Amino acid sequence: GRLIGLELHNFKSYKDTVQVGFGESYFTSIIGPNGSGKSNLMDAISFVLGVRSNQLRSSALVDLIYRGRIENGDPDNGNAKRMHRSDADSEAGPENATYSEEEPRSAYVSCVYQKDDLDEPTKFTRTINTSGDSVYKINDRAVSYKKYNEELESENILVKAKNFLVFQGDVERIASQGPESLTLLLEQVS
Amino acid sequence: GRLIGLELHNFKSYKDTVQVGFGESYFTSIIGPNGSGKSNLMDAISFVLGVRSNQLRSSALVDLIYRGRIENGDPDNGNAKRMHRSDADSEAGPENATYSEEEPRSAYVSCVYQKDDLDEPTKFTRTINTSGDSVYKINDRAVSYKKYNEELESENILVKAKNFLVFQGDVERIASQGPESLTLLLEQVS
Amino acid sequence: RKELFEACFKHVDKHIDQIYRALTKNPHDKSELAGGNASLTVENEDEPYLGGIKYFATPPLKRFKDMEYLSGGEKTMAALALLFTINSYQPSPFFVLDEVDAALDITNVERIAHYIKRNANPNAQFIVISLKNAMFEKSQSLVGIFREQEDNSSRMVSLNLENYDED
Amino acid sequence: RKELFEACFKHVDKHIDQIYRALTKNPHDKSELAGGNASLTVENEDEPYLGGIKYFATPPLKRFKDMEYLSGGEKTMAALALLFTINSYQPSPFFVLDEVDAALDITNVERIAHYIKRNANPNAQFIVISLKNAMFEKSQSLVGIFREQEDNSSRMVSLNLENYDED
């Protein structure tokens, strides 16, 4: 099978809806400057495949929803006291952010996948809302996570093992991981 | 003050004696292909300044001594059983290696440092032998580690804080280190 | 359980050396001697899934095989060989690699790009994030990401490289 | 103890924003608005050395300041700013940096190279290991490392770049 394309809606740094197709290419490179959103695109792929969020760099699933408008006031968390006013216009994160009228309340990522033995492609969609709940759909019909994962496993997309994803900064660890960790990986794959 | 040059003797991948001078340059780049020995040169600088060995990538100080000749036989460690003979000519490491007549028994690194208020440069030398002992010399006279470290500290070379060394793969951690760890660094510097 | 694990292990063990050698020899070198060596060892012979599995790799013309002795770039090459070998047991339809070439010099970037190009096919799709020309200029298509400042949003454009002639 | 710590903290706190801004604006941009923002916060006001110190950085034209939101390259820039600022309290006579530019795109490599060039002086020596032309072509001298295969050893050659004319 092959990945035909993706659609992102309010996912991380991607406001509104964006689509990308891979066409006939089986070697596609993603390029752009630092901070442009390349790793966020990989996060989108991992997200739609059902990868658990601790790998996605965000401490909470709600952090994956696009946030654009700068809010006034001082949204510092906890007891940290700021020494400067110079960054009053930037935020620590969404823990204390109140969701204004204009911020999106949900985000989704869809991937369109062509199975070898079917004519029609299969669409996998995962939606997240501000309460942190994920909804999984196959061809726009809601399914359980178990069913979603089984469908992917039947295509050798082993989300638990993640043996086809290498996150930024992670590659050397594959070689230097401890022996027990390598055993675990082989177990997950078999 | 400034670093004038280094001399390495049987240190890591540098067989016999090599020297490098920095001349008048205050911005020097070290370049070369993967595996050529660039990080080993940084290890040499850290070593001669008295950095504790866990930062130097080698689990034991004796691993820092140049080893060149391939020994016959099967030097696998512990109970690991090899499945192939194809790498019978490479070694796991020195734990089971018997030191042959031809392998060096000691290694040293010297750095020549010009203090601002002296005419003559100061030479710092650290030697390591196969029993894992370090010998510290200033201008070729043996001194205690305490004296050696104090002499460096008087030049603002704070070996404990390592606030002037960034090892390969380490830079992002400086920003993402936990708050307690940043406090510790500021304490070591002050 | 033991059978499943051993089937997977035997496959990886059988192919790791060949794949590591393919990655570490020069792209146009056809000789059998070129490239490094890699191997696995089991700590617990009878019940391998209970013990650890150690990975060793020796770069071309080098002596040591412990990971502790490998440089940053050498470790990356060894890691990619292991990753590709493990994946080949139950090949996934696509790979997503984010800046795996960060520690590689230009020669090694070319080796990886070359390996991907040779192995990519309609059932093995490679999606590679890279900052290095030597990597992305070999791909069939590019997805360019940029920030739309006024909108405070990331945007994407696609470019099919095969529409351009090789010079 | 508290006084020593506070003296160091006050210095870093005072300068971090300015140094982060110097690193993140365009090299030839002289405006005051250019560049990002950075700051520190103490968790324990009365006895700061007993609590943690949090570091925040917001890249130019971005919104968030938590490290969790920064990309690989943005984190590297923030880290270098913090490193240079902490060091400036008790400036060491030299720096040794090993491939700190691994995650940086060419524009950011140039910013770092430019910053080093501007700040390097007889009392602040920079020794930088790099695989990237945009970094090492700005240095005053090069030390080239290579492997002497027959001897199974690393070797060094030095080259003074200032002997060559700028074209």
Ligand SMILES: Nc1ncnc2c1ncn2[C@@H]1O[C@H](COP(=O)(O)OP(=O)(O)OP(=O)(O)O)[C@@H](O)[C@H]1O
């Ligand atoms: N929920 C969100 N809403 C808006 N912007 C976000 C959100 N989460 C992350 N971002 C932004 O995404 C950017 C990071 O993008 P990403 O990590 O994809 O960059 P990158 O292209 O991989 O860069 P690099 O080459 O440095 O690795 C950050 O600047 C961050 O502010």
Ligand SMILES: Nc1ncnc2c1ncn2[C@@H]1O[C@H](COP(=O)(O)OP(=O)(O)OP(=O)(O)O)[C@@H](O)[C@H]1O
């Ligand atoms: N004690 C030793 N004796 C001989 N060779 C050694 C010893 N210790 C390490 N080496 C060799 O040094 C090499 C690693 O060198 P180093 O880490 O400096 O490379 P590098 O130039 O930094 O490469 P990269 O660009 O990939 O980071 C390894 O190939 C290793 O075999």
Ligand SMILES: [Mg+2]
């Ligand atoms: Mg990234």
Ligand SMILES: [Mg+2]
């Ligand atoms: Mg290195």
